[in-house]
Amino acid sequence: MSSSVNIILTQCSRTFSGGHTALQPLDLHINAGETLVLLGPSGCGKTTTLRIISGLESPDQGGRVQFGGQDVTTLPIEKRDVGMVFQNYALFPNMSVADNIAYGLKIRRLSRSEIEQRLAEVMRMVDLEGFGERRIEALSGGQKQRVALARAIAVRPKVLLFDEPLAALDAKLRDRLRLEIGQLLRKLGTTAVYVTHDQDEAMALGDRIAVMQAGRIAQLGTPQEIYHQPANTFVADFIGAVNRLVVTGKGADGQLTVPGGELTAPHLQEALSVYCRPEDIEVVALADAQVKGRVLQSIFLGQSQQLMVDTGGATPIQVKASSRQHWPTGAAIGLTLPPQALFHPELSHSKLATTSAKEQANG
Numbered sequence: 001m002s003s004s005v006n007i008i009l010t011q012c013s014r015t016f017s018g019g020h021t022a023l024q025p026l027d028l029h030i031n032a033g034e035t036l037v038l039l040g041p042s043g044c045g046k047t048t049t050l051r052i053i054s055g056l057e058s059p060d061q062g063g064r065v066q067f068g069g070q071d072v073t074t075l076p077i078e079k080r081d082v083g084m085v086f087q088n089y090a091l092f093p094n095m096s097v098a099d100n101i102a103y104g105l106k107i108r109r110l111s112r113s114e115i116e117q118r119l120a121e122v123m124r125m126v127d128l129e130g131f132g133e134r135r136i137e138a139l140s141g142g143q144k145q146r147v148a149l150a151r152a153i154a155v156r157p158k159v160l161l162f163d164e165p166l167a168a169l170d171a172k173l174r175d176r177l178r179l180e181i182g183q184l185l186r187k188l189g190t191t192a193v194y195v196t197h198d199q200d201e202a203m204a205l206g207d208r209i210a211v212m213q214a215g216r217i218a219q220l221g222t223p224q225e226i227y228h229q230p231a232n233t234f235v236a237d238f239i240g241a242v243n244r245l246v247v248t249g250k251g252a253d254g255q256l257t258v259p260g261g262e263l264t265a266p267h268l269q270e271a272l273s274v275y276c277r278p279e280d281i282e283v284v285a286l287a288d289a290q291v292k293g294r295v296l297q298s299i300f301l302g303q304s305q306q307l308m309v310d311t312g313g314a315t316p317i318q319v320k321a322s323s324r325q326h327w328p329t330g331a332a333i334g335l336t337l338p339p340q341a342l343f344h345p346e347l348s349h350s351k352l353a354t355t356s357a358k359e360q361a362n363g
């Protein structure tokens with residue numbers, strides 16, 4: 001296998017004719033061998049970024065793309081040594097599975113025996129053994145995507161690029177292929193960039209995730225960082241479910257008054273609102289509750305139960321509770337929100353630590 005390369009984008013913007021800026025000037029460093037996921041809502045610039053990396057699209061004047069120290073900005077896709085996998089497979093429908101996979105190898109004029117060997121290798125890797133003579137039309141969606149994957153890795157590219165490869169597949173197949181792609185990427189160690197708008201897919205596959213918003217990167221970090229330390233309210237709201245509780249008063253000793261009760265959050269004294277994930281909220285006896293409310297709705301999900309609790313605020317609090325206990329609509333319920341589970345994106349822990357260190361120095 002070819003050794004992996006890093007990818008560096010420098011000041012890559014893209015303005016389309018008509019003046020629409022799809023991508024603001026972007027600086028991005030993708031480590032050699034890592035899988036970077038570009039995640040974000042429709043139209044945020046994920047595909048444009050991927051196409052700039054692939055060479056299908058050029059950045060505006062001044063933008064630069066480097067692979068492993070080599071400037072590839074002006075190289076077309078066929079000279080960049082990239083493998084691509086698309087949502088719509090982009091296979092040759094009239095050719096067999098083997099001919100599709102071997103296509104790039106023939107163009108590269110590999111010997112017959114080398115081609116045979118690589119075919120066998122990649123077909124084993126994507127679990128398509130015995131399918132070589134099948135026609136593409138006679139395959140399921142999942143099998144077609146395996147062929148596309150095999151074709152992309154067969155040429156042993158420097159970089160693998162994925163544009164929503166699982167979007168057309170049903171949920172169960174998507175989960176399975178996601179797992180397999182993850183294993184394959186770890187095994188190959190090829191630098192990969194993966195575009196999706198599916199958070200679960202991003203979390204499962206990304207060594208790091210770049211969350212994009214309106215042509216910019218809103219946050220770049222590991223899945224854990226993105227989920228537990230969102231850098232801003234956009235990321236906090238976009239990734240996973242999150243409750244936002246408006247703070248209506250502040251007491252001594254870090255007490256924050258929110259609809260339905262008071263929370264202990266000494267690290268969030270400045271907050272105007274407090275964020276908390278549904279799974280971090282505990283259901284407790286009313287006598288022990290910090291926040292009290294009434295169940296508006298309970299949705300049984302098998303593994304858990306989603307409760308919507310009215311605590312008198314503008315929006316109900318979402319709680320992920322055990323699915324064992326039945327909560328009829330209107331039931332009184334007690335909640336506890338542990339201090340460590342409370343956060344405010346714009347008041348990150350590090351920022352607060354710096355502030356308090358400064359305050360201490362001044363005081």
Ligand SMILES: Nc1ncnc2c1ncn2[C@@H]1O[C@H](COP(=O)(O)OP(=O)(O)OP(=O)(O)O)[C@@H](O)[C@H]1O
Binds near residue numbers: 016021040047
């Ligand atoms: N060739 C083009 N000409 C004009 N505008 C374009 C072109 N390609 C993309 N855009 C616009 O640029 C913006 C970013 O598009 P892009 O395809 O990168 O978004 P995306 O995040 O991949 O979205 P999606 O998830 O819907 O595919 C969008 O507003 C889109 O309409």
